Amino acid sequence: MAHIYHRIFDQFRVLDSEGASREDDFAEAARWLESPGCLFQRNNFILDRVIRAEGVIKAGLFVTIVLKGSGQGGPHRDTTRFRYSENSIVVMALRKPLLWTGETSSGGTRMFAAGLAFPKASIDRLGLQREFLELFSSAGSDEFVVTLKAPPRILAMATEMLSPTLDGRAEELLLSAHAMEILARVISIAGKRASMEMAGDHKQRRLRAIRDAIDADLRRPWKVSQLAREAGISRRSFNTHFRRAFGVSASEYLRKRRLESARDAIIEQGISINEAAYLAGYGNPANFATAFRKHFGYAPSRCRLPTS
Known part of the structure; x- marks a missing residue:
């Protein structure tokens, strides 16, 4: 049925x-x-x-x-x-x-x-x-x-x-x-x-280009002032337009994408939690685990397949 x-x-x-x-x-x-x-x-x-x-x-x-x-x-x-x-x-x-x-x-x-x-x-x-x-x-x-x-x-x-x-x-x-x-x-x-x-499509294309640049290099130490300059928008206006386009600020977007990338790497590549923390830009695995749990609602260890 x-x-x-x-x-x-x-x-x-x-x-x-x-x-x-x-x-x-x-x-x-x-x-x-x-x-x-x-x-x-x-x-x-x-x-x-x-x-x-x-x-x-x-x-x-x-x-x-x-x-x-x-x-x-x-x-x-x-x-x-x-x-x-x-x-x-x-x-x-x-x-x-x-x-x-x-x-x-x-x-x-x-x-x-x-x-x-x-x-x-x-x-x-x-x-x-x-x-x-x-x-x-x-x-x-x-x-x-x-x-x-x-x-x-x-x-x-x-x-x-x-x-x-x-x-x-x-x-x-x-x-x-x-x-x-x-x-x-x-x-x-x-x-x-x-x-x-x-x-406002021209501005949207510039914002999408910035977003794509972030996704292409999540490990890069991006700064909002740099992103705004590359978009040709003032820093204050950039934050407003980025949030309007993608629902979150640029810094929040970067944090979430790093966490999502780390989660995918744990699931698909089997990397350790410490490696995932480094991938997400966290020097302390405990801080990574806290941020991960807050974002996804469960601990990063749940992403790992049980060993036989």
Whole structure:
């Protein structure tokens, strides 16, 4: 029997920090809404530990309205990561399938978020093909991702979807109506943001070049003043524009990428924790372990495969 997530994923898995599968737990809170043709994910629970998800997402438009909770996600092994937090909307449009990963920031926190996934076929059937394709005009790629502050109207609809007061067919109609309105409002808001980004595309290209330079040499002792100078932007403006483009400051981005690189090296190359600490720029392995646990929610030793 096909899993409900097969409607939006070609492949997928959801794991907690202990490595246990959680797909079915989340699927219990998901349902398919026939009228707009979308998957509705109701996330209303306390996370007992960090949750990590990955999979090949099909083409379409994906909207997550976060009322409580935080986390991050983005293309697998890509440097562009978006972050979400309270009262925000994450919009992701894909023109073709994409390998994607995401994770919650920590366990023991409340996750109160409504997710809507519209496959490309549903977007076309609803007559929104032009609006959908226009989102990619500024991205210069097959994906468009943006995090927005959620307007009060969308927050109200998401709240009602997460805690419905109706039952049966009436609930189905209400969920479908809210999903349709959210889609219409979000694709309009995202379209305006895409137009703004296209106007500042030259600056975006310079920032992406700086980001790529950081990724190409994570061990280099980068300084914000140097990065700003290479981008042709004042240091104060550089921090603002970098955070707006990538969700974090340049120094925070470098720290996270070093930790992610160290984690991948532990898993894929089997290097020691001390070597991983050096790779991430930490002279003290204990400080590295503390930063690693704070970022990922588990100790670096969990990345090592058990020896037989």
